[in-house]
Amino acid sequence: MKPSPALEYHQRPGRPGKTAIQVTKPCSTAAELSLAYTPGVAEPVRAIAANPQEAALYTNRSNLVGVVSNGSAVLGLGNQGALASKPVMEGKAVLFKRFADVDVFDIELNTSDPEEIIRTVELMEPTFGGINLEDIKAPECFYIEQELKRRCSIPIFHDDQHGTAIITAAGIINALQLTGRSFAGTRVVVNGAGAAAVACSDILLSLGITSGNLLMLDSKGVLHTGREDLNAIKQRFARETPARTLADALTDADVFVGVSVAGVLTTDMLNSMAASPIVFAMANPDPEITYPAAKAARSDVVMATGRSDYPNQINNVLGFPFIFRGALDVQASAISEGMKLAAAHALAELAREPVPAEVAAAYDGQEFRYGPEYLVPKPFDPRVMEWVSTAVARAATEEGIARVPMHDWDAYRDSLRKLSRQLR
Numbered sequence: 001m002k003p004s005p006a007l008e009y010h011q012r013p014g015r016p017g018k019t020a021i022q023v024t025k026p027c028s029t030a031a032e033l034s035l036a037y038t039p040g041v042a043e044p045v046r047a048i049a050a051n052p053q054e055a056a057l058y059t060n061r062s063n064l065v066g067v068v069s070n071g072s073a074v075l076g077l078g079n080q081g082a083l084a085s086k087p088v089m090e091g092k093a094v095l096f097k098r099f100a101d102v103d104v105f106d107i108e109l110n111t112s113d114p115e116e117i118i119r120t121v122e123l124m125e126p127t128f129g130g131i132n133l134e135d136i137k138a139p140e141c142f143y144i145e146q147e148l149k150r151r152c153s154i155p156i157f158h159d160d161q162h163g164t165a166i167i168t169a170a171g172i173i174n175a176l177q178l179t180g181r182s183f184a185g186t187r188v189v190v191n192g193a194g195a196a197a198v199a200c201s202d203i204l205l206s207l208g209i210t211s212g213n214l215l216m217l218d219s220k221g222v223l224h225t226g227r228e229d230l231n232a233i234k235q236r237f238a239r240e241t242p243a244r245t246l247a248d249a250l251t252d253a254d255v256f257v258g259v260s261v262a263g264v265l266t267t268d269m270l271n272s273m274a275a276s277p278i279v280f281a282m283a284n285p286d287p288e289i290t291y292p293a294a295k296a297a298r299s300d301v302v303m304a305t306g307r308s309d310y311p312n313q314i315n316n317v318l319g320f321p322f323i324f325r326g327a328l329d330v331q332a333s334a335i336s337e338g339m340k341l342a343a344a345h346a347l348a349e350l351a352r353e354p355v356p357a358e359v360a361a362a363y364d365g366q367e368f369r370y371g372p373e374y375l376v377p378k379p380f381d382p383r384v385m386e387w388v389s390t391a392v393a394r395a396a397t398e399e400g401i402a403r404v405p406m407h408d409w410d411a412y413r414d415s416l417r418k419l420s421r422q423l424r
């Protein structure tokens with residue numbers, strides 16, 4: 001039997017897998033060998049030992065991100081283990097490189113012990129300019145990220161939390177505007193209480209959703225004040241409410257944010273939501289409700305999924321490559337709340353701009369215009385890096401967490417435009 005297109009893609013052409021290492025300096029003569037390796041290599045060693053900042057001049061560190069997972073929450077597939085998570089981590093490496101020219105080592109750690117993950121990543125800090133934690137399940141992911149941020153002085157970014165939250169925020173800003181809603185009056189139901197759910201909720205609250213208007217559910221139902229099985233993170237989102245099930249919570253709700261598992265949002269539930277409901281069904285690879293099923297049930301739904309094959313892909317691919325590009329370019333010591341919000345607003349604003357023909361060309365001639373079917377830019381839009389990375393680098397510079405603060409923003413934008421052209 002022929003392998004599926006996805007298995008075939010991962011196997012061929014070339015060697016199995018999706019990435020390989022490339023050498024960037026010539027090394028084909030004895031003279032070059034003596035520069036690349038001993039004795040020449042001793043010089044940058046001495047320079048870096050004397051001044052660690054010079055690692056940025058003589059090594060790949062300032063453009064190298066570690067994508068680190070233990071495979072405990074792989075997409076929406078649950079705990080698949082470290083080895084089986086490798087195709088996803090290689091996939092993240094492809095997107096980092098393809099969209100923002102960031103190099104990646106994917107690191108899959110065979111452990112479920114948070115302390116082992118923390119210690120391993122901490123020990124690897126000299127290798128990397130930043131760490132993208134990926135597909136590590138809640139609640140451990142919160143402690144792991146928090147502790148690594150405390151111990152390391154490079155950006156530590158749990159993509160499933162913040163990447164997802166940034167794109168969700170951008171999409172919700174625009175969906176609320178298009179349906180004539182304000183943050184303060186909008187009722188949100190977040191299905192899922194893990195990494196993505198907590199970060200999406202936090203960013204929506206920081207944008208103005210009121211705490212009483214946000215209900216969260218885990219696999220056992222609504223987080224309410226009567227539950228005694230909630231950990232400290234879930235307790236933050238427990239509300240005094242008679243709602244117990246997803247169906248209860250969704251009656252008359254304005255927004256559904258799904259970061260849980262496939263198929264849990266029924267058409268009956270969708271029909272019970274307010275007029276022009278906003279549904280972000282982001283479970284991967286299969287959403288909480290499919291795009292065709294939601295559209296068939298309600299023509300007024302503003303619908304997004306995490307997938308590439310329907311309109312409105314709300315997926316962290318629109319975030320992490322460009323956020324790290326901006327953070328690495330100013331050698332930021334962290335990715336702050338301000339940098340995340342700057343990225344979200346940049347994405348929301350870019351979506352409202354006219355879309356150039358070159359974007360249509362990358363999508364088989366499909367034309368895009370700001371509206372319910374186009375809430376956020378497309379990942380292949382060459383303007384995304386210029387907008388998002390500039391916003392992130394600027395926020396880092398303004399907050400004083402850029403080791404190499406930038407000042408000439410026009411020149412930076414130009415350089416990103418050029419890079420974007422090269423990457424096409």
Ligand SMILES: NC(=O)C1=CN([C@@H]2O[C@H](COP(=O)(O)OP(=O)(O)OC[C@H]3O[C@@H](n4cnc5c(N)ncnc54)[C@H](OP(=O)(O)O)[C@@H]3O)[C@@H](O)[C@H]2O)C=CC1
Pocket residue numbers: 072073074075076077135136137138159160161163164191192193194195196197217218219220258259260261264282283284285305306314315316317
């Ligand atoms: N589109 C995107 O960019 C992204 C999408 N996602 C998707 O979001 C989902 C969650 O990922 P992540 O947060 O990293 O994973 P976590 O493992 O951290 O969290 C999963 C959460 O889903 C909850 N859950 C499981 N089943 C149900 C159910 N039937 N109803 C309600 N909640 C349920 C779990 O509940 P409990 O706490 O009770 O176990 C848990 O809180 C995945 O499908 C993933 O693919 C994630 C990141 C990015």
Ligand SMILES: CC(=O)C(=O)O
Pocket residue numbers: 074075076135159160283284306315316317
């Ligand atoms: C997109 C992604 O990171 C996830 O589904 O886990």
Ligand SMILES: [Mg+2]
Pocket residue numbers: 075134135159160
């Ligand atoms: Mg993920």
